[in-house]
Amino acid sequence: MPAHLAVLTSKPEWQTLKEQRERLDGVLMKDLFEQDPGRAKRYFIEGAGLSLDFSKNRITDEVLEALLALARSCNLEARRDALLRGERVNVTEDRPALHTALRNPGTEAVTVDGEDVIAEVQNTLNRMETLVNDVLDQRRTGYTGKPFTDVVSIGIGGSYLGPKLVGEALQPYARAGIRCHYVANIDGTEICETLRQVHPETTLFLIQSKSFRTQETLENSKVARQWFLDRCGDEQAVSQHFMAVTANVPAAQDFGVDPANVFPMWDWVGGRYSLWSAIGLPIAFSVGMANFRALLAGAHGMDQHFREAPLAENLPVVMAMLGIWYNNFWGAETHAILPYDHYLRSLPDHLQQLDMESNGKSVTQAGAPLAWQSGPVIWGGVGANGQHAYHQLIHQGTRLIPADFIIPLKTHNPVATHHADLFANCLSQSRAMMAGKSLEEARAELAAEGRSEAETEQLAAHKVIPGNKPSNTLIMESVTPETVGALIALYEHRTFVQGVIWDVDSFDQWGVELGKQLGKGILPRLLGEKGGNQASDSSTDHLIERFRSTGGA
Numbered sequence: 001m002p003a004h005l006a007v008l009t010s011k012p013e014w015q016t017l018k019e020q021r022e023r024l025d026g027v028l029m030k031d032l033f034e035q036d037p038g039r040a041k042r043y044f045i046e047g048a049g050l051s052l053d054f055s056k057n058r059i060t061d062e063v064l065e066a067l068l069a070l071a072r073s074c075n076l077e078a079r080r081d082a083l084l085r086g087e088r089v090n091v092t093e094d095r096p097a098l099h100t101a102l103r104n105p106g107t108e109a110v111t112v113d114g115e116d117v118i119a120e121v122q123n124t125l126n127r128m129e130t131l132v133n134d135v136l137d138q139r140r141t142g143y144t145g146k147p148f149t150d151v152v153s154i155g156i157g158g159s160y161l162g163p164k165l166v167g168e169a170l171q172p173y174a175r176a177g178i179r180c181h182y183v184a185n186i187d188g189t190e191i192c193e194t195l196r197q198v199h200p201e202t203t204l205f206l207i208q209s210k211s212f213r214t215q216e217t218l219e220n221s222k223v224a225r226q227w228f229l230d231r232c233g234d235e236q237a238v239s240q241h242f243m244a245v246t247a248n249v250p251a252a253q254d255f256g257v258d259p260a261n262v263f264p265m266w267d268w269v270g271g272r273y274s275l276w277s278a279i280g281l282p283i284a285f286s287v288g289m290a291n292f293r294a295l296l297a298g299a300h301g302m303d304q305h306f307r308e309a310p311l312a313e314n315l316p317v318v319m320a321m322l323g324i325w326y327n328n329f330w331g332a333e334t335h336a337i338l339p340y341d342h343y344l345r346s347l348p349d350h351l352q353q354l355d356m357e358s359n360g361k362s363v364t365q366a367g368a369p370l371a372w373q374s375g376p377v378i379w380g381g382v383g384a385n386g387q388h389a390y391h392q393l394i395h396q397g398t399r400l401i402p403a404d405f406i407i408p409l410k411t412h413n414p415v416a417t418h419h420a421d422l423f424a425n426c427l428s429q430s431r432a433m434m435a436g437k438s439l440e441e442a443r444a445e446l447a448a449e450g451r452s453e454a455e456t457e458q459l460a461a462h463k464v465i466p467g468n469k470p471s472n473t474l475i476m477e478s479v480t481p482e483t484v485g486a487l488i489a490l491y492e493h494r495t496f497v498q499g500v501i502w503d504v505d506s507f508d509q510w511g512v513e514l515g516k517q518l519g520k521g522i523l524p525r526l527l528g529e530k531g532g533n534q535a536s537d538s539s540t541d542h543l544i545e546r547f548r549s550t551g552g553a
């Protein structure tokens with residue numbers, strides 16, 4: 001292998017992990033639990049209101065030590081400090097990635113190109129506070145003087161997934177009187193269905209786009225603007241009802257948004273890390289500014305933990321390195337996110353963008369091809385629903401699927417014994433994954449059912465659950481603004497740590513751009529217009545013909 005391809009995999013720490021991996025061949029977690037009654041307590045760490053039980057992993061103390069040694073050998077601590085200091089960690093775009101500054105309470109200076117970032121952040125938070133309070137307290141109203149009842153947030157990707165997740169997660173804190181709607185897709189159904197639910201006199205539209213160039217967002221915003229004008233007939237009223245969050249102020253102004261209603265975004269915030277900025281306005285409208293600030297405080301608590309906790313007790317570091325363990329040494333190709341909480345149902349969607357856009361890369365920061373696997377497929381869904389669907393494959397399929405179970409100790413909605421039932425389901429799944437069911441147990445079960453010997457022999461193999469499937473269990477007291485903030489920040493840092501190990505730029509997303517470029521060439525052809533002379537292929541041409549033949553547009 002050429003030397004430049006082998007930096008990571010030729011490290012002695014990598015070799016040690018390979019040896020550890022071989023040593024664990026055939027070793028069952030359930031035996032490790034039996035041999036060591038202290039295992040659960042030893043592999044349990046806490047920070048920023050979250051606790052992680054990582055005992056149900058294929059690890060020993062030696063493995064953990066070797067994983068942390070690998071992290072150190074990749075200069076993780078220095079790279080982390082560079083991130084938090086605002087160094088240009090996004091090398092291909094030559095920018096810092098300062099989402100942590102968005103939740104920094106302002107006690108320490110962070111500068112970018114000589115500008116005091118913290119002061120800008122605090123100013124923006126104060127502007128948000130004024131707007132949100134004015135709307136919630138009905139000092140600011142729609143064009144006929146009626147209070148606002150609905151906020152329609154139009155944005156996609158990072159300008160959508162984070163606010164939607166948190167808006168849902170903090171529903172118990174929602175203020176009466178304001179409903180938030182989210183429109184992301186260019187599928188016209190989404191904007192049409194949303195507009196059917198709202199009234200022009202009482203609806204505030206938030207155009208959420210860092211670039212103000214995203215097709216889906218701009219087209220949906222145009223539809224919303226026209227819908228509004230058709231009903232109110234007054235161009236002047238647009239400025240009362242349309243606001244924007246963007247780094248591209250001139251484009252927002254061209255669209256007709258009053259500059260006083262434009263909230264800033266900055267180059268140094270990646271879209272998928274932007275819910276903490278004014279992109280979080282829908283959250284603030286829903287739960288009030290005090291709760292939004294509590295969300296930031298929770299995330300800041302995790303930033304502090306990430307910065308200060310020793311690596312062995314550092315939640316994002318330990319979770320990241322466990323991910324590296326399965327991804328790079330055990331051949332795992334996916335990672336499941338399984339929140340056992342209805343309020344956190346959109347967490348897998350948000351983490352999918354966060355992780356897959358960040359670490360879906362195949363060259364190093366210097367541009368050399370990776371000779372190791374980078375980010376896995378992130379997927380998942382809310383428990384217990386998944387147990388009646390895809391958990392079968394986790395338990396008995398041929399693939400190794402590490403999972404994160406996430407569950408609060410207390411519910412906002414105590415009803416009957418539901419929360420204990422939910423908790424029992426969560427624990428039963430991680431235990432089933434870990435312990436499984438042996439052939440002997442399967443046989444005994446069938447015999448106890450009164451099956452014949454022949455039947456028992458025939459069926460037993462199907463009933464075996466191999467077990468030894470790894471999982472983490474993340475718990476928190478309850479789903480609050482603080483714990484939700486900490487939880488999302490935890491995964492942000494987990495993603496960063498893995499990017500450091502794989503030596504990729506976790507803050508660009510060039511892969512997304514190609515589809516956007518090609519779309520610009522295909523659209524005119526679908527519409528039968530001139531242009532769109534870019535390279536094509538017979539499949540694309542044929543499908544365009546089919547679309548045109550039905551008069552599809």
Ligand SMILES: O=P(O)(O)OC[C@H]1O[C@H](O)[C@H](O)[C@@H](O)[C@@H]1O
Pocket residue numbers: 156157158159208209210211212213214217271272357509512
């Ligand atoms: O906020 P915008 O500029 O409209 O971008 C919205 C989204 O666009 C792209 O798809 C990027 O890959 C995402 O990271 C981004 O969040």
